[in-house]
Amino acid sequence: MGIDYVIDWECVPKTTLSTQGILVRLKAQNRAQAIIKLYRDNGDMRPPAEMGFELERRTPDGSEEVQVVIVQALIDEAAALDPLAPYCVNCPANRAGRPFGCFDAISYPISRAAEVWLLKQLPTPDDALPYLLLRQVIADSPNLGDQVKRMRATDDVFFETSDVFARRVEDLSVSTDQLFEMLFLMNAALPTYAAMLLLFVGAIPRDMDADVLQNLTPAPADWQTRFPFQLSHEADDDATIAAIKDFLASLYVAYGLNVSLSLDA
DSSP: EEEEEOOOOOOOHHHHHHHHHHHHHHHHHHHHHHHHHHHHHHOOOGGGGOEEEEEEEOOOOOOOOEEEEHHHHHHHHHGGGGGGGGGGGGGGTTTSTTTTTTTEESSSSSSHHHHHHHHHHHHHHHHHHHHHHHHHHHHTOOOTTTHHHHHTTTTTSBBSSSSEEEEEEEEOOOOHHHHHHHHHHSSOOHHHHHHHHHHHTSOOOOOHHHHHHHTTTTTTTTTHHHHHHOOOOOTTTHHHHHHHHHHHHHHHHHHHHTOOEEEEO
16 A cells, blocks of 8 residues: 556557556556565465465445455466566666556655655755745645645554654745645646656755746756756665655656656555
């Protein structure tokens, strides 16, 4: 369970299976690999056709039912990905450098450390234009963060902590609820919105003139040179921070390719 996202670059695999079709098969593949590893780690060498597990799902009427899923069925479902994987080798949207590397996810629960890390990335008055832009976004969005408050009320499912953190600089106060909703609770981040988010978290340089800021989209041909991605993985990153940095790297690629990044939280 987590935040699924994909760079919306048109390609043969998406045309063949659809974005949702690929996502379903990737989840089946990952689930099969995890279950097989669990069996093997416990010394169970049965073939996947003899491995099963219970999966609880909610039905359309709101009730819950338990299904027994055979691992081999997941492997068979994911097999449709195999002949399409070669198309990913030189794809410009393959951010992760693997088959279907335009797809990825951030797993729940979101760690406390990651929420604090995100707050620390926000601009200060020294970053005048991004700071003013963030202040305007917050001022124009009085209900920003309300969706996250409801998510946080679900104990330990979405967030590691029920605490809400905030950062105040001069007359600007931003909470982790507001920041999380801004980053992740949208159907799709269009290039203009993606550029704004990248500025807010310092993923691209903030020291730019107003005319450059106003013309960030569409991305110029030399976008990687003019606006290099500035976040890298650190040894002390926890799993959520590392996953958020990967998300921001995908957002950066989507911006550079002038396509949207779709999300499902």
